[in-house]
Amino acid sequence: MDKLTNYRTLIKQILTEYNNLSSQSSSCKTETCLVFDENNDHYLWLTVDWEGSKRHKYTRVHIRIKNNKIYIEEDWTEEGIATDLLREGIPKEDIVLAFHPPDVRKFTEFAIA
Template identity: 75%
Template sequence: MDKIVKYRELIKNILTEYDQLVNQSPDHQSETCLVFDENHDHYLWLTVDWQEDKRLKSTHVHIRIKNNKIYIEEDWTEEGIANELLREGVPKEDIVLAFYDPETRKHTDFAIA
């Protein structure tokens, strides 16, 4: 299987599992959305809701595939999407913690860009 196709499937599966887990909680009342844009390789998991007359939107995870690597743009999960990807066999050299600035990325075990 082509590496990019494999990465797309892994990302979609991981985000779908998170979404299903959250929606099984009896305390969960907000609407969650999964957005999978394979044409531009952007993958999002977010929540939309209303609190009285105020609109609430939260992006929990934003991932994109760029230059044959997985860029984690935003990740508010407890365990971390990078750890999930590592468990699935994605090498550290193919994961970019893009929520860090490039200088800080040099001090992680993951790809800089």
């Protein structure tokens, strides 16, 4: 399996596991959605809900693949998606914490771009 195919597979697997765990929680009353766009390499885990007549949508995780690296655009998980990716063998130099401004990324252990 080539690198990009492996990255796509791992990202979808990790987000599916989070979604399944979330939906099994008895306290969870919100609906979650997985969005996998392999053509443009965007992967999202969303929460949608209603509070009275007001619609709420939250992006829990947004990952994209760009320049053969995994860009974590948004991550509201407890341990962080980067931890899961590292556990699966993705090297730090292939993970960009894109939720940090570019000038701050150099202070992380991960790729800057």
